Amino acid sequence: MKFIETSLPGCIVVEPQVFGDSRGFFYESYNEAKYRDAGIDRRFVQSNVSRSARGVLRGLHYQWPHPQGKLVSVLEGEVYDVAVDIRRGSPTFGQWAGVMLTAENHRHFWIPEGFAHGFCVVSEHATFSYQCTDLYDAKADGGVRWDDPAIGIDWPVSEPLLSDKDKKAPLLADVPVDRLPEFLP
Numbered sequence: 001m002k003f004i005e006t007s008l009p010g011c012i013v014v015e016p017q018v019f020g021d022s023r024g025f026f027y028e029s030y031n032e033a034k035y036r037d038a039g040i041d042r043r044f045v046q047s048n049v050s051r052s053a054r055g056v057l058r059g060l061h062y063q064w065p066h067p068q069g070k071l072v073s074v075l076e077g078e079v080y081d082v083a084v085d086i087r088r089g090s091p092t093f094g095q096w097a098g099v100m101l102t103a104e105n106h107r108h109f110w111i112p113e114g115f116a117h118g119f120c121v122v123s124e125h126a127t128f129s130y131q132c133t134d135l136y137d138a139k140a141d142g143g144v145r146w147d148d149p150a151i152g153i154d155w156p157v158s159e160p161l162l163s164d165k166d167k168k169a170p171l172l173a174d175v176p177v178d179r180l181p182e183f184l185p
Contacts, residue, residue, distance in 0.1 A: 001031065003038040006097035011083045011115065012040065013099050014071075014108040027106055029073065030131075040110050042069050044131040049075070052121045052128065057160035059118015060084055060169070063140040064181050067113035069133035077126030078102040079119040080156050086144065086172060087114040090183035094172060096153050114181035116144050120157050142179055143169035 002015040014035075016027040035041070046068075052058065059082065062068075072081060081101050085092040101107050101119075111117050119128065146153070146160065148171045 001028070001034050001038075006083075006099070008083060008085055008092055008095060008097045008115070010039075010110075010112040011097050012038065012110040014038075014110060016106050016108070018106055029106075029108065030071070040071075042133045044071065044133060046132040046135050048130050048132065050128045052126055053161070054121050054124050055157055055159075055161045057118065057120040057146055057155065057157060057162055057166070059166065060116035060144040060146055061118065062086060062116040062142050062144075062181075063134065063137055064142055064179055066134050066137045066140040067181055068136075069113045070111045070117055070130045071108055072101065072111065072117070072119070072128065072130040073106070073108040074101040074103050075127040075129050076103050077121065077123035079121050079123075079126045079128060081109050081119040082117070082153055082155075083109070083111040084116040084118075084144065084151055084153070084172075085114070086116045086175075087181045087183035088177060090114075093183070094151055096151055098153065114183070116142075118146060120155055120160055122156055142175070144172045144175065145169045148172050
């Protein structure tokens, strides 16, 4: 496995070693010891899968005060995946990192607790998988607007298909301070 740092400290792209032949392929998608050695020492307690059509954008989502770290990957199709640092006091607050995740490149993206997360589908359909470090808690659910100009994400779609919840998400500057995670150096 290859672990690649992004511009956001702690957000890591994981490239597994893929073994393939005429029968198909095999790769190790998770290895606790290797992840721990790369600085991802977490326990996953919830696994989710979603399927979306081209142009769907989900996000930017987070939980506070019960934050979730997420290890995400694509089982079918292609998505552009984004993490945004929303930790109060962080030197990279409001900055984002994006990565293409596809069924062909087998990449995984680790988004630690304290980051908002979103993705948009660029293929006909995409099946998206994510492992979470905490259970979903509707009371802790939060969001930031996908097109917040202060963040300036360069999404590969201009008019995405959004849920009602995502259409109504606030700008980062409008999220109450007590609803944002705190940066702990």
